[in-house]
Amino acid sequence: xxxxxxDSEVFFRGYSELDRSVAGLxxxxxxxxxxxxxxxxxxxxxxxxxxxxxxFCRWARGRGAASVLGLDLSEKMLxxxxxxxxxxxxxxxxxxxxxxxxxxxxxxxxxxxxxYSSLAWHYIADPAxxxxxxxxxxxxxxxxxxxxxxPIFMAPSSPGFVSDAAGRRRWPVDGYLAEGARxxxxxxxxxxxxxxxxxxxxxxxxxxxxxxxxxEEWGPSDAQIAxxxxxxEARDRPMFLLVAARKR
Amino acid sequence: xxxxxxDSEVFFRGYSELDRSVAGLxxxxxxxxxxxxxxxxxxxxxxxxxxxxxxFCRWARGRGAASVLGLDLSEKMLxxxxxxxxxxxxxxxxxxxxxxxxxxxxxxxxxxxxxYSSLAWHYIADPAxxxxxxxxxxxxxxxxxxxxxxPIFMAPSSPGFVSDAAGRRRWPVDGYLAEGARxxxxxxxxxxxxxxxxxxxxxxxxxxxxxxxxxEEWGPSDAQIAxxxxxxEARDRPMFLLVAARKR
Numbered sequence: 117x118x119x120x121x122x123d124s125e126v127f128f129r130g131y132s133e134l135d136r137s138v139a140g141l142x143x144x145x146x147x148x149x150x151x152x153x154x155x156x157x158x159x160x161x162x163x164x165x166x167x168x169x170x171x172f173c174r175w176a177r178g179r180g181a182a183s184v185l186g187l188d189l190s191e192k193m194l195x196x197x198x199x200x201x202x203x204x205x206x207x208x209x210x211x212x213x214x215x216x217x218x219x220x221x222x223x224x225x226x227x228x229x230x231x232y233s234s235l236a237w238h239y240i241a242d243p244a245x246x247x248x249x250x251x252x253x254x255x256x257x258x259x260x261x262x263x264x265x266x267p268i269f270m271a272p273s274s275p276g277f278v279s280d281a282a283g284r285r286r287w288p289v290d291g292y293l294a295e296g297a298r299x300x301x302x303x304x305x306x307x308x309x310x311x312x313x314x315x316x317x318x319x320x321x322x323x324x325x326x327x328x329x330x331x332e333e334w335g336p337s338d339a340q341i342a343x344x345x346x347x348x349e350a351r352d353r354p355m356f357l358l359v360a361a362r363k364r
Numbered sequence: 365x366x367x368x369x370x371d372s373e374v375f376f377r378g379y380s381e382l383d384r385s386v387a388g389l390x391x392x393x394x395x396x397x398x399x400x401x402x403x404x405x406x407x408x409x410x411x412x413x414x415x416x417x418x419x420f421c422r423w424a425r426g427r428g429a430a431s432v433l434g435l436d437l438s439e440k441m442l443x444x445x446x447x448x449x450x451x452x453x454x455x456x457x458x459x460x461x462x463x464x465x466x467x468x469x470x471x472x473x474x475x476x477x478x479x480y481s482s483l484a485w486h487y488i489a490d491p492a493x494x495x496x497x498x499x500x501x502x503x504x505x506x507x508x509x510x511x512x513x514x515p516i517f518m519a520p521s522s523p524g525f526v527s528d529a530a531g532r533r534r535w536p537v538d539g540y541l542a543e544g545a546r547x548x549x550x551x552x553x554x555x556x557x558x559x560x561x562x563x564x565x566x567x568x569x570x571x572x573x574x575x576x577x578x579x580e581e582w583g584p585s586d587a588q589i590a591x592x593x594x595x596x597e598a599r600d601r602p603m604f605l606l607v608a609a610r611k612r
Contacts, residue, residue: 268540290532328575330570351541
């Protein structure tokens with residue numbers, strides 16, 4: 117079973133204060149790039165794998181999605197998602213929030229045109245089974261669009277920038293091909309994530325039957341850096357990997 | 365036009381002494397992994413993009429390939445390829461070696477079942493046009509299998525391992541998302557290579573019409589490390605990216 121760090125008190129409090137938790141999708145640096153990978157969501161049946169506070173579920177419904185199934189492991193996040201939805205727009209019967217461990221994902225077959233997932237897969241030790249489940253859950257022509265932490269960000273035994281003698285910011289990498297668990301401290305908690313190469317992630321998708329449609333190693337735009345100069349560091353080592361895959 | 369470093373005297377002499385130049389395919393650490401990506405070459409019409417000394421051309425003919433067109437920018441390498449072929453097996457009329465700048469690649473349409481390329485694309489500033497040419501040159505169902513230097517290896521402004529305070533070997537990365545030319549010293553020569561992310565390489569292939577079949581961020585096997593302990597460093601930062609793409 118995946119670690120349920122989001123239900124720990126101290127972590128949840130810290131996570132709730134992040135830009136992406138307060139401002140929603142617009143607070144997430146990679147959202148414009150994710151949006152560019154999405155099909156028009158109008159009329160689609162969508163499943164959101166790791167829906168968190170439900171920002172994407174509500175955004176998709178606002179853009180005309182037929183229905184959204186929001187799945188998350190964290191009871192706290194699902195409770196917050198339900199509250200936020202009720203407060204913003206009254207209860208929306210076409211958004212269903214439900215608890216789910218992605219490692220044990222079960223979905224009805226051929227029932228969705230889009231599977232969406234933001235920054236969830238790096239918590240999953242073995243996505244082969246869940247990817248196959250997502251493939252079966254999509255209709256032919258359906259899309260699976262997700263982000264995950266970038267392996268250059270995940271790999272190091274001691275992740276962090278260092279400055280070289282010339283004052284350049286550099287990100288020392290080791291163990292890139294040593295896939296598996298990485299334990300790091302984030303928001304005051306010990307968080308276990310699973311490092312996989314880009315190749316492994318793509319080969320698992322291909323093995324599940326998907327065609328790879330687009331692979332983005334995300335970096336900030338010039339306009340984003342002008343507004344948030346500290347985001348520039350992502351150009352030295354990317355933090356997010358975005359993938360769009362299709363069921364043919 | 366791509367830089368023709370292989371025809372410079374000092375570089376050619378140095379390159380000729382590498383394991384992969386002396387021992388051929390068996391001297392190349394990544395060859396077993398490349399071979400695993402290849403279809404059975406029996407009866408295939410093959411083009412080898414950046415054929416060097418022609419080791420792969422002769423190997424493929426030895427395995428029953430119908431014909432091999434070996435292309436390279438370097439006159440010195442083509443001359444050596446022709447000599448080696450004549451010495452080993454007499455002249456083989458089904459192997460044709462010809463000079464070609466991959467940046468200006470021209471090939472007949474629908475004429476090959478396999479396009480192969482070993483460690484050539486990182487010398488090419490813009491592979492979009494050549495990838496489209498390869499796509500058109502393949503028959504439906506044909507494969508494009510190639511290796512290139514890995515972007516983690518290519519990206520840094522000062523590539524090299526450093527040891528941290530604990531004595532761990534680490535590879536500092538900067539400028540990973542700053543694609544473009546990288547000038548490095550190799551075998552006593554100033555070599556210009558072009559850094560691209562994995563995402564960019566795959567998206568160019570997809571844009572040319574290819575389906576991605578397999579993506580390998582190559583690392584040595586346990587048996588290889590037992591025989592060559594110094595190869596273990598590739599597990600800390602991969603040196604080669606291997607891709608198999610298909611024309612559907």
